[in-house]
Amino acid sequence: MPVTRVLDRWLPAVTLLIWGGILLYFYQGNRLASLLHPNFWPGVLISGVLLLVLAAVMALRGGGEEEASDPDPCGHSMARSTGGKLTVSAILIVPLLVAFYSREDGFGLSTIQNRGVVLDAGAMNRAPDNFDLSGYNVEMEEGNIVLSVVDLLYAAQEPSLRGDFEGKPVQIIGQLMQETEANPRGNRMKVIRMFMACCAADARPIGALIELARKPEIPELSWVKVRGIARFPTEGGRMLSVLEVSTIEVTPPPDETMLY
């Protein structure tokens, strides 16, 4: 069997197998939660299955006989030669595998800084999918109102919510970051969460400020549980949410690290 015919049959099959396998790998076990909005998850499942089906078809019946008899296949020059076919396959497979093995489950500090942390809800434009002002249920833990970072941001803009939380003990979970701008006395840090519209590539960090008596010995981007009193000062024309911290401790990341 000529090398070209073997490649025509097996390169697509292997490529589709790898792509389909990776899609299904991410679909299972909640691995998509940090990568994609849930609306897109069914598409990943269906695509993964379909790619495996196509891989099987190509392995069993790929590179039909009529192709083998074509003495002068035309098309893009890269895909005509054996080297070209292997190069195209490498571009389809290698970056995917490198990304697969080198990724971490979230963004590092440089990317978060590059995207800029949103500190007021006006810059967010829309509330997360499960955010509902009308049916807000207050959950308590050890006398603290359990909120998410986004709750505090919206409270800064919504008078009725602000009234509910202002001056009260509140608890939030997020990743700890330095604050360099809205920090006039140098005693502030921020707690951030990533807020995704469709995929991690568009996720933007949103943050609530925290005021501390002294800087904690906790590395940046550690997941922390912060308790303190909620305040909503107006600074630089923006109404910000600030937590006057009573306790801060490292905590495991939540099941879903992204907000949708």
Next chain:
Amino acid sequence: MDWFTFNLPDFSFSFLSILLEGVPFLLLGAVIAGLVDVFVPARWLTRLLPGNATSSVFLSGLLGLVFPICECGSVIVIRRFLAKGLPLSAATAYMLAAPIVSPVVALSTYAAFRGQNAGMMTSLRLIIGYLVAVGVALIVHRLRIGSVLTPEVISRLPGREQKAGRGRKRGLSIAAIPGEENPAEPSLGARWLRVARSATSDFLDVAFFFVIGSAVAALFNTAVDQSLILPLASNATLATFSMMGFASLLALCSSTDAFIAATFVAFPFTAKLAFLIFGPLVDVKLFFLYGLVFRRRFIFLLSGGLFLAIGLICLRMTFLDA
């Protein structure tokens, strides 16, 4: 802070998320293209459209309302449409309009711009997007086909196979494209096998460019300090053109890009409008994908022309920013 900071895990994370979001749409486009290839008789499409080229272009620009497809999938689909005899101008109108003139895009734009003149933004996006697509298609109608399409695509147009001397073309794909229809009516199983082979071939063709485009987009949205463009917001001209450039680099899907555009609160309304119209027509991944159908020179002219035209149209509407 440096303007460029590369971090492999972040790049990988972003790259994977773009791929995972886009692959279902690519595959959908490839499967539709495969079905068109096998089950839609040649020239059936042309009989659906009016005989007059101008009317045909105007109607094709609205097909996205009935057959909505994102910008990645539309490139694959029109390649098959062209091979089935759809006029180039009509195919161009569909390809450029479908990612914008669709119910999904209308709904997402309206939802994203709640509180920011959502009705106006949605209407203008669809109307200007449609008119721009139709305008480009009408220009394409006056061009020589050889100056627009690649030789590979031309050789697959109906009536060109014999002239080219061969009927089976391979594109970029590492997978063989199935041969032309067998004179003897093939069995249903054989036809589905052709759909699978055709979809595989198309998918791998487009995935090649999608990988490259996604890598460029992931590099930009993880490594580059995006606050650099904020100072541009105060000048209408700079804001409009920089937002279009930004849309190209981010390479977002047209069904969801409005959620990102809406977050640029510092930018004028018309700059965000330019972002929403230009992004689905020209971005880094599309720039590579268009290479499957169009000549490189045409792609450069199309990109530059759209950049200028959409920018100028939006700048003429700055009264909306008041």
